[in-house]
Amino acid sequence: MSDEFDRPEHDRFPSGSSGKTYGLMCTVDADAPAVEAKPEKSVQSWPAAFIRELLLFIVVVLVLSLIALYFDAPLEEPANALHPPNPAKAPWYFLGLQEMVGYDAFWGGIGIPGILAGLAMLAPYLERKKGGEGVWFHSSRILPNLIFITLFVTLGVLTVIGTLFRGQNWAFIVPW
Amino acid sequence: MSVDKVKLPADADAGKGGLIGTLKAMPKRVYHSVFRFRPLPKTHMERSQAVAANFFLHIHSAKTTERALKFRTTLGLGLISLYLFIILVVSGVFLMFYYVPSPDAAYDRMLDLRGAVFFGTFLRNLHRWSAHAMVAVVFAHMVRVFLTGAHKAPREFNWVVGTALALMTLLLSFTGYLLPWDQLAYWAIVVGTAIAGYAPVIGEDLRFILLGDYTVGGEALLRFYVLHVVVLPTVLTLGIGLHFWRIRKDGGLARPDTDEE
Numbered sequence A: 001m002s003d004e005f006d007r008p009e010h011d012r013f014p015s016g017s018s019g020k021t022y023g024l025m026c027t028v029d030a031d032a033p034a035v036e037a038k039p040e041k042s043v044q045s046w047p048a049a050f051i052r053e054l055l056l057f058i059v060v061v062l063v064l065s066l067i068a069l070y071f072d073a074p075l076e077e078p079a080n081a082l083h084p085p086n087p088a089k090a091p092w093y094f095l096g097l098q099e100m101v102g103y104d105a106f107w108g109g110i111g112i113p114g115i116l117a118g119l120a121m122l123a124p125y126l127e128r129k130k131g132g133e134g135v136w137f138h139s140s141r142i143l144p145n146l147i148f149i150t151l152f153v154t155l156g157v158l159t160v161i162g163t164l165f166r167g168q169n170w171a172f173i174v175p176w
Numbered sequence B: 001m002s003v004d005k006v007k008l009p010a011d012a013d014a015g016k017g018g019l020i021g022t023l024k025a026m027p028k029r030v031y032h033s034v035f036r037f038r039p040l041p042k043t044h045m046e047r048s049q050a051v052a053a054n055f056f057l058h059i060h061s062a063k064t065t066e067r068a069l070k071f072r073t074t075l076g077l078g079l080i081s082l083y084l085f086i087i088l089v090v091s092g093v094f095l096m097f098y099y100v101p102s103p104d105a106a107y108d109r110m111l112d113l114r115g116a117v118f119f120g121t122f123l124r125n126l127h128r129w130s131a132h133a134m135v136a137v138v139f140a141h142m143v144r145v146f147l148t149g150a151h152k153a154p155r156e157f158n159w160v161v162g163t164a165l166a167l168m169t170l171l172l173s174f175t176g177y178l179l180p181w182d183q184l185a186y187w188a189i190v191v192g193t194a195i196a197g198y199a200p201v202i203g204e205d206l207r208f209i210l211l212g213d214y215t216v217g218g219e220a221l222l223r224f225y226v227l228h229v230v231v232l233p234t235v236l237t238l239g240i241g242l243h244f245w246r247i248r249k250d251g252g253l254a255r256p257d258t259d260e261e
Helices: A003-007 A045-070 A092-101 A105-124 A139-164 B010-014 B019-033 B044-053 B078-098 B108-113 B120-147 B156-176 B183-197 B203-211 B218-249
Strands: A042-044 B063-066
Touching: A003 B108, A042 A045, A042 B044, A045 B044, A045 B078, A045 B120, A045 B203, A092 A105, A092 A139, A092 B156, A092 B183, A105 A139, A105 B156, A105 B183, A139 B120, B044 B120, B078 B120, B078 B218, B108 B120, B120 B156, B156 B183, B183 B203, B183 B218
Parallel strands: none
Antiparallel strands: A042 B063
16 A cells, blocks of 8 residues: 555645645744754654553553462452451551541541642642752752652651551551 | 545545445555554654544654653653553453442452452452552652652643542542452441541531441442442543643643753
């Protein structure tokens, strides 16, 4: 079928009844978006981007398939409302909250998580200073990064404590 | 462009050869009606057009900066989140063929998956591990975006969309957690929904709406099932579309103004 494609573009896709293949351009008195911008090094998305995306997809499917082949999902006894396990634990991503609930029900379960979610949503509006876009650990953003990492690590540590270091009656245990 | 004026490539031979000619021309005509370009475009022009003319590819621009393609720029975390979601949708639909959202049947269906369904154990494992992985990767993606300052103007709103997608990922995982109806599932949801009950004033009502009852039972299982297989995946899919579209509209991946790195 290559013969079809080798015909000139305008022949394959006539642009209208007149067969006109040109357009009318004009100049306007305005700022051009490209003024003083440096040319960016770019490549054709086909194939450079697509081949990478396809490869990553294959890797993700392979890795998850291997995990699914060798590790079985847990299945315990049928649900029984009369026999609560001790301790009963939420899914792992909520164990940071459950750990905080152990100290204070409202602040641990609602107050602090609500404030954190609100802070996360508003982060780009709170951090107005320009600079450092697209750069890892940019020197002008040390404070925001430090705050973010501190909050994230704290939540992570609480999650690990809730997951591994809590036993019967939510008492602190050592898992080894 | 008026439709009747558009000539198909095969039009040169149109009408020649009668029935045999029509049949001979058919494969080409069908191909050209679906794809406007040869399978492996060669020139820059063709490659750009191949991206723009394909429904699935046109979410990309025709050209990509070399910077955006470097692994260290994004660590691929957003794409991995999408791929995990795709794996979850496909494996989830297969699981739906075997699942019944009723306290009397759900657990037996889990045993069937393990004992009677071809590849049943693999399906359930794949779905569960992908779900855990998606929660972890989505949050890793969030960390990456913040630490590279990619949430700042003009990408503020896409960050807000992203945080909403992250919360929805948690809800999807949480609603799915109940479905096996074993002790692990049941008590995790009892504990998790108890947290919702700690909210002042509306807490108890919120919990009742979520569970459809005062305790975790058949109503809760049905609600979690509908949320898990219809409502949340639909909203998440739309949100992902918006998230990707905004990347393009906000000028592609975040990058510095100058050459500083």
